[in-house]
Amino acid sequence: MHELSIAYNLVDIASQAAEQAHAQRVDVVYLRLGRLSGVEKDALLFGYDIAVKETILEGSRLEIEDVPVTVYCPACDAVSALEDIQLFCCPHCGTPTGDIRQGRELEIISLEIDNEQPAYS
Protein backbone atom coordinates (compact mmCIF):
# COMPACT_ATOMS: atom_id res chain seq x y z
CA MET A 1 0.00 0.00 0.00
CA HIS A 2 1.50 3.29 -1.12
CA GLU A 3 -1.51 5.49 -0.33
CA LEU A 4 -0.05 6.56 3.01
CA SER A 5 3.04 7.95 1.31
CA ILE A 6 0.79 9.60 -1.31
CA ALA A 7 -1.23 11.11 1.56
CA TYR A 8 1.95 12.57 3.08
CA ASN A 9 2.85 14.14 -0.29
CA LEU A 10 -0.64 15.57 -0.55
CA VAL A 11 -0.53 17.02 2.95
CA ASP A 12 2.90 18.57 2.31
CA ILE A 13 1.70 20.40 -0.79
CA ALA A 14 -1.62 21.48 0.71
CA SER A 15 -0.24 22.67 4.03
CA GLN A 16 2.51 24.64 2.31
CA ALA A 17 -0.08 26.38 0.13
CA ALA A 18 -2.35 27.02 3.11
CA GLU A 19 0.45 28.55 5.13
CA GLN A 20 1.52 30.76 2.25
CA ALA A 21 -2.07 32.04 2.07
CA HIS A 22 -1.99 32.72 5.84
CA ALA A 23 -4.83 30.29 6.41
CA GLN A 24 -5.93 29.89 9.95
CA ARG A 25 -7.73 26.68 9.30
CA VAL A 26 -8.33 24.34 6.36
CA ASP A 27 -11.84 22.92 6.11
CA VAL A 28 -11.76 20.94 2.87
CA VAL A 29 -9.15 19.67 0.43
CA TYR A 30 -10.47 19.00 -3.06
CA LEU A 31 -8.71 16.30 -5.04
CA ARG A 32 -9.26 14.84 -8.50
CA LEU A 33 -8.50 11.12 -8.64
CA GLY A 34 -8.39 9.28 -11.94
CA ARG A 35 -9.38 5.64 -12.13
CA LEU A 36 -6.01 4.90 -13.71
CA SER A 37 -3.97 6.82 -11.13
CA GLY A 38 -3.07 3.61 -9.34
CA VAL A 39 -4.41 5.03 -6.10
CA GLU A 40 -7.20 3.40 -4.12
CA LYS A 41 -9.73 5.94 -2.83
CA ASP A 42 -10.56 4.30 0.50
CA ALA A 43 -6.92 3.66 1.30
CA LEU A 44 -6.11 7.29 0.50
CA LEU A 45 -8.89 8.56 2.79
CA PHE A 46 -7.55 6.30 5.53
CA GLY A 47 -4.00 7.54 4.95
CA TYR A 48 -5.16 11.14 4.92
CA ASP A 49 -6.48 10.98 8.48
CA ILE A 50 -3.07 9.77 9.61
CA ALA A 51 -1.02 12.19 7.52
CA VAL A 52 -2.88 15.34 8.66
CA LYS A 53 -2.06 14.81 12.33
CA GLU A 54 -0.34 17.84 13.86
CA THR A 55 -0.52 19.83 10.63
CA ILE A 56 -2.70 22.78 9.65
CA LEU A 57 -4.88 20.25 7.84
CA GLU A 58 -5.83 18.40 11.01
CA GLY A 59 -9.61 18.25 11.20
CA SER A 60 -10.07 18.95 7.48
CA ARG A 61 -12.04 16.77 5.10
CA LEU A 62 -10.63 15.25 1.91
CA GLU A 63 -13.18 15.58 -0.87
CA ILE A 64 -12.36 13.27 -3.77
CA GLU A 65 -13.79 13.70 -7.24
CA ASP A 66 -13.58 10.44 -9.19
CA VAL A 67 -12.36 11.03 -12.71
CA PRO A 68 -13.48 8.41 -15.23
CA VAL A 69 -11.15 7.15 -17.93
CA THR A 70 -11.95 8.65 -21.30
CA VAL A 71 -10.53 7.40 -24.59
CA TYR A 72 -10.48 8.72 -28.12
CA CYS A 73 -12.00 6.49 -30.78
CA PRO A 74 -10.60 7.13 -34.26
CA ALA A 75 -13.56 5.39 -35.92
CA CYS A 76 -16.16 7.61 -34.21
CA ASP A 77 -13.81 10.60 -33.97
CA ALA A 78 -15.11 11.07 -30.44
CA VAL A 79 -13.93 10.96 -26.84
CA SER A 80 -16.01 8.75 -24.55
CA ALA A 81 -15.84 7.44 -21.00
CA LEU A 82 -14.87 3.79 -20.57
CA GLU A 83 -17.40 1.65 -18.81
CA ASP A 84 -14.72 -0.41 -17.13
CA ILE A 85 -10.95 -0.28 -17.15
CA GLN A 86 -10.67 -3.98 -17.98
CA LEU A 87 -11.72 -3.29 -21.54
CA PHE A 88 -10.16 -0.47 -23.52
CA CYS A 89 -12.52 -0.10 -26.42
CA CYS A 90 -14.96 2.51 -27.66
CA PRO A 91 -18.28 2.13 -25.77
CA HIS A 92 -20.15 3.05 -28.97
CA CYS A 93 -18.58 1.00 -31.74
CA GLY A 94 -16.28 -1.43 -29.89
CA THR A 95 -13.06 -0.37 -31.63
CA PRO A 96 -10.08 -1.12 -29.36
CA THR A 97 -8.31 2.07 -28.34
CA GLY A 98 -5.55 2.91 -25.92
CA ASP A 99 -5.63 6.62 -26.65
CA ILE A 100 -6.33 7.83 -23.12
CA ARG A 101 -7.47 11.39 -22.71
CA GLN A 102 -8.30 11.44 -19.02
CA GLY A 103 -8.13 9.19 -15.97
CA ARG A 104 -4.57 9.37 -14.66
CA GLU A 105 -5.21 12.46 -12.51
CA LEU A 106 -3.93 12.69 -8.97
CA GLU A 107 -4.27 16.39 -8.49
CA ILE A 108 -5.07 18.81 -5.68
CA ILE A 109 -7.54 21.30 -7.11
CA SER A 110 -8.22 23.66 -4.26
CA LEU A 111 -8.54 24.18 -0.54
CA GLU A 112 -11.37 25.68 1.43
CA ILE A 113 -9.61 27.80 4.00
CA ASP A 114 -10.48 30.21 6.75
CA ASN A 115 -8.27 33.23 6.66
CA GLU A 116 -6.89 35.20 9.46
CA GLN A 117 -6.01 38.74 8.55
CA PRO A 118 -2.23 38.80 8.99
CA ALA A 119 -1.37 41.14 11.88
CA TYR A 120 1.35 42.87 9.91
CA SER A 121 -0.68 43.82 6.87
Next chain:
Amino acid sequence: MNNPRILEIRRGVLEKNDLLAQQLRARFNGAGVYVANLVSSPGAGKTALLEVMLRRLREAGHHAAALVGDLATDNDAQRLARSGAPVHQIETGGNCHLEADMIAAHLAEWGIELKGLEYLFIENVGNLVCPASYDLGEHLRAVMLSVTEGEDKPLKYPTMFNSSDVTLITKIDIAEAVEFDRAAAYANVQAVRPGMTIFETSAKTGQGVTDWLDYLAERREMLHTPTPQVESS
Protein backbone atom coordinates in the same frame (compact mmCIF):
# COMPACT_ATOMS: atom_id res chain seq x y z
CA MET B 1 -12.33 37.42 11.95
CA ASN B 2 -13.33 34.54 9.72
CA ASN B 3 -12.88 34.89 6.03
CA PRO B 4 -13.66 31.58 4.38
CA ARG B 5 -12.58 31.23 0.80
CA ILE B 6 -11.43 28.83 -1.87
CA LEU B 7 -7.72 28.68 -2.54
CA GLU B 8 -6.94 27.37 -6.03
CA ILE B 9 -3.94 25.04 -6.18
CA ARG B 10 -4.03 22.67 -9.17
CA ARG B 11 -0.89 20.73 -8.41
CA GLY B 12 -0.09 17.10 -9.00
CA VAL B 13 0.39 15.17 -5.77
CA LEU B 14 3.37 13.37 -7.33
CA GLU B 15 4.85 16.47 -8.95
CA LYS B 16 8.15 16.12 -7.07
CA ASN B 17 8.60 12.57 -8.29
CA ASP B 18 7.56 13.46 -11.83
CA LEU B 19 9.96 16.39 -12.02
CA LEU B 20 12.83 14.30 -10.71
CA ALA B 21 11.96 11.54 -13.19
CA GLN B 22 12.11 14.03 -16.05
CA GLN B 23 15.53 15.18 -14.88
CA LEU B 24 16.71 11.57 -14.68
CA ARG B 25 15.40 10.86 -18.19
CA ALA B 26 17.26 13.89 -19.52
CA ARG B 27 20.41 12.60 -17.83
CA PHE B 28 19.94 9.12 -19.31
CA ASN B 29 19.34 10.61 -22.76
CA GLY B 30 22.46 12.73 -22.43
CA ALA B 31 24.54 9.68 -21.54
CA GLY B 32 22.93 7.58 -24.27
CA VAL B 33 21.81 4.88 -21.85
CA TYR B 34 18.49 3.18 -22.46
CA VAL B 35 16.59 2.53 -19.25
CA ALA B 36 13.94 -0.14 -18.71
CA ASN B 37 11.83 -0.50 -15.58
CA LEU B 38 10.88 -4.15 -14.95
CA VAL B 39 7.73 -4.74 -12.92
CA SER B 40 5.84 -7.87 -11.92
CA SER B 41 4.25 -9.64 -9.01
CA PRO B 42 6.66 -11.40 -6.61
CA GLY B 43 7.95 -14.63 -8.08
CA ALA B 44 7.18 -13.93 -11.74
CA GLY B 45 10.84 -14.39 -12.59
CA LYS B 46 12.20 -10.86 -12.93
CA THR B 47 15.60 -11.71 -11.50
CA ALA B 48 16.00 -14.98 -13.44
CA LEU B 49 15.18 -13.34 -16.78
CA LEU B 50 17.30 -10.30 -16.01
CA GLU B 51 20.27 -12.52 -15.20
CA VAL B 52 20.00 -14.16 -18.62
CA MET B 53 19.56 -10.78 -20.33
CA LEU B 54 22.63 -9.32 -18.62
CA ARG B 55 24.71 -12.38 -19.50
CA ARG B 56 23.62 -12.35 -23.15
CA LEU B 57 24.32 -8.65 -23.51
CA ARG B 58 27.73 -9.03 -21.94
CA GLU B 59 28.62 -11.96 -24.20
CA ALA B 60 27.65 -9.86 -27.21
CA GLY B 61 30.01 -7.12 -26.05
CA HIS B 62 27.35 -4.72 -24.80
CA HIS B 63 27.50 -2.67 -21.63
CA ALA B 64 24.53 -3.18 -19.36
CA ALA B 65 23.98 -2.66 -15.66
CA ALA B 66 21.17 -3.21 -13.19
CA LEU B 67 19.65 -1.47 -10.20
CA VAL B 68 17.70 -3.94 -8.11
CA GLY B 69 14.95 -2.95 -5.72
CA ASP B 70 13.93 -5.27 -2.93
CA LEU B 71 12.11 -4.91 0.35
CA ALA B 72 15.01 -6.59 2.16
CA THR B 73 18.11 -8.73 1.48
CA ASP B 74 20.58 -8.39 -1.36
CA ASN B 75 20.07 -11.97 -2.61
CA ASP B 76 18.85 -10.79 -6.00
CA ALA B 77 21.80 -8.46 -6.49
CA GLN B 78 24.18 -11.31 -5.64
CA ARG B 79 22.45 -13.56 -8.17
CA LEU B 80 22.59 -10.89 -10.86
CA ALA B 81 26.25 -10.15 -10.17
CA ARG B 82 27.02 -13.67 -11.42
CA SER B 83 26.32 -12.35 -14.92
CA GLY B 84 29.42 -10.17 -14.59
CA ALA B 85 27.45 -6.96 -15.10
CA PRO B 86 27.65 -4.08 -12.63
CA VAL B 87 24.76 -4.46 -10.19
CA HIS B 88 23.62 -2.27 -7.34
CA GLN B 89 21.03 -3.07 -4.69
CA ILE B 90 18.31 -0.74 -3.46
CA GLU B 91 16.92 -2.04 -0.20
CA THR B 92 13.66 -0.19 0.22
CA GLY B 93 13.26 -1.08 3.89
CA GLY B 94 9.63 -2.07 3.53
CA ASN B 95 8.66 0.45 0.86
CA CYS B 96 6.54 -1.39 -1.69
CA HIS B 97 7.86 0.40 -4.79
CA LEU B 98 10.75 2.47 -6.10
CA GLU B 99 10.54 6.24 -6.47
CA ALA B 100 12.60 8.58 -8.63
CA ASP B 101 14.50 10.01 -5.64
CA MET B 102 15.70 6.52 -4.70
CA ILE B 103 17.03 6.04 -8.23
CA ALA B 104 18.86 9.37 -8.10
CA ALA B 105 20.29 8.70 -4.65
CA HIS B 106 21.43 5.19 -5.49
CA LEU B 107 23.01 6.21 -8.78
CA ALA B 108 25.07 8.71 -6.76
CA GLU B 109 25.95 6.17 -4.06
CA TRP B 110 26.85 3.57 -6.69
CA GLY B 111 28.99 6.05 -8.58
CA ILE B 112 28.46 4.28 -11.89
CA GLU B 113 29.53 6.13 -15.02
CA LEU B 114 26.40 6.34 -17.16
CA LYS B 115 28.33 7.43 -20.18
CA GLY B 116 29.48 4.34 -22.04
CA LEU B 117 26.63 2.29 -20.62
CA GLU B 118 24.11 1.11 -23.21
CA TYR B 119 21.38 -0.30 -20.99
CA LEU B 120 20.32 0.20 -17.41
CA PHE B 121 17.69 -2.15 -16.06
CA ILE B 122 15.75 -1.21 -12.97
CA GLU B 123 14.21 -4.22 -11.28
CA ASN B 124 11.29 -2.81 -9.31
CA VAL B 125 9.91 -4.29 -6.10
CA GLY B 126 7.66 -7.29 -6.80
CA ASN B 127 4.23 -5.64 -6.72
CA LEU B 128 1.62 -5.08 -9.43
CA VAL B 129 -0.06 -2.11 -7.76
CA CYS B 130 2.14 0.58 -6.25
CA PRO B 131 4.97 0.86 -8.83
CA ALA B 132 2.40 1.88 -11.48
CA SER B 133 2.14 5.43 -10.09
CA TYR B 134 5.86 6.23 -10.09
CA ASP B 135 7.81 7.38 -13.12
CA LEU B 136 11.47 6.50 -12.55
CA GLY B 137 12.74 8.30 -15.63
CA GLU B 138 12.72 5.07 -17.61
CA HIS B 139 12.27 4.88 -21.37
CA LEU B 140 10.28 1.69 -21.27
CA ARG B 141 8.25 -0.16 -18.69
CA ALA B 142 8.03 -3.92 -19.11
CA VAL B 143 5.54 -5.92 -17.07
CA MET B 144 6.19 -9.62 -16.58
CA LEU B 145 3.52 -12.25 -16.37
CA SER B 146 4.53 -15.81 -15.59
CA VAL B 147 2.55 -18.71 -17.03
CA THR B 148 1.90 -19.99 -13.50
CA GLU B 149 0.09 -16.84 -12.41
CA GLY B 150 -3.18 -17.14 -14.25
CA GLU B 151 -4.18 -15.53 -17.51
CA ASP B 152 -6.45 -12.99 -15.84
CA LYS B 153 -3.66 -11.02 -14.13
CA PRO B 154 -4.01 -8.14 -16.66
CA LEU B 155 -7.70 -7.82 -15.76
CA LYS B 156 -6.92 -7.85 -12.05
CA TYR B 157 -4.18 -5.21 -12.39
CA PRO B 158 -5.29 -3.12 -15.37
CA THR B 159 -3.49 0.03 -14.20
CA MET B 160 -0.10 -1.68 -14.15
CA PHE B 161 -0.59 -3.38 -17.49
CA ASN B 162 -1.97 -0.20 -19.01
CA SER B 163 0.95 1.89 -17.78
CA SER B 164 3.47 -0.58 -19.22
CA ASP B 165 4.81 -0.64 -22.77
CA VAL B 166 5.63 -4.31 -23.19
CA THR B 167 4.43 -7.57 -21.65
CA LEU B 168 6.99 -10.31 -21.09
CA ILE B 169 5.41 -13.69 -20.55
CA THR B 170 7.91 -15.65 -18.44
CA LYS B 171 8.53 -19.35 -17.73
CA ILE B 172 7.06 -20.24 -21.12
CA ASP B 173 8.99 -23.54 -20.97
CA ILE B 174 6.46 -24.89 -18.48
CA ALA B 175 3.38 -23.45 -20.20
CA GLU B 176 2.06 -26.83 -21.23
CA ALA B 177 2.54 -28.42 -17.81
CA VAL B 178 0.54 -25.67 -16.10
CA GLU B 179 -2.07 -25.57 -18.91
CA PHE B 180 -1.35 -21.95 -19.70
CA ASP B 181 -4.12 -20.56 -21.91
CA ARG B 182 -2.11 -18.46 -24.34
CA ALA B 183 -5.11 -17.10 -26.25
CA ALA B 184 -6.79 -15.90 -23.05
CA ALA B 185 -3.59 -14.26 -21.80
CA TYR B 186 -3.09 -12.41 -25.07
CA ALA B 187 -6.74 -11.33 -25.20
CA ASN B 188 -6.57 -10.01 -21.63
CA VAL B 189 -3.39 -8.04 -22.28
CA GLN B 190 -4.90 -6.53 -25.41
CA ALA B 191 -8.14 -5.71 -23.54
CA VAL B 192 -6.34 -3.46 -21.05
CA ARG B 193 -3.70 -2.13 -23.45
CA PRO B 194 -4.69 -2.44 -27.11
CA GLY B 195 -1.72 -2.96 -29.41
CA MET B 196 0.72 -3.91 -26.66
CA THR B 197 3.81 -5.85 -27.74
CA ILE B 198 4.13 -9.27 -26.10
CA PHE B 199 7.21 -11.51 -25.87
CA GLU B 200 7.20 -15.11 -24.67
CA THR B 201 10.36 -15.83 -22.74
CA SER B 202 12.08 -18.50 -20.74
CA ALA B 203 15.06 -17.81 -18.50
CA LYS B 204 15.70 -21.56 -18.44
CA THR B 205 15.82 -22.33 -22.17
CA GLY B 206 16.57 -18.80 -23.35
CA GLN B 207 13.51 -18.83 -25.62
CA GLY B 208 12.42 -15.37 -26.73
CA VAL B 209 15.32 -13.57 -25.06
CA THR B 210 16.99 -12.71 -28.37
CA ASP B 211 13.79 -11.21 -29.79
CA TRP B 212 13.27 -9.17 -26.64
CA LEU B 213 16.86 -7.90 -26.62
CA ASP B 214 16.64 -7.07 -30.34
CA TYR B 215 13.53 -5.05 -29.60
CA LEU B 216 15.40 -3.15 -26.86
CA ALA B 217 18.30 -2.49 -29.25
CA GLU B 218 15.88 -1.00 -31.79
CA ARG B 219 14.30 1.17 -29.15
CA ARG B 220 17.72 2.28 -27.99
CA GLU B 221 18.65 3.27 -31.54
CA MET B 222 15.60 5.53 -31.56
CA LEU B 223 17.09 7.45 -28.62
CA HIS B 224 19.80 8.69 -30.94
CA THR B 225 17.51 9.51 -33.83
CA PRO B 226 15.90 12.87 -33.25
CA THR B 227 12.18 12.55 -33.85
CA PRO B 228 9.87 15.49 -34.45
CA GLN B 229 7.85 16.40 -31.39
CA VAL B 230 4.33 15.07 -31.71
CA GLU B 231 1.72 17.34 -30.22
CA SER B 232 -0.62 15.42 -27.97
CA SER B 233 -3.99 17.01 -27.80
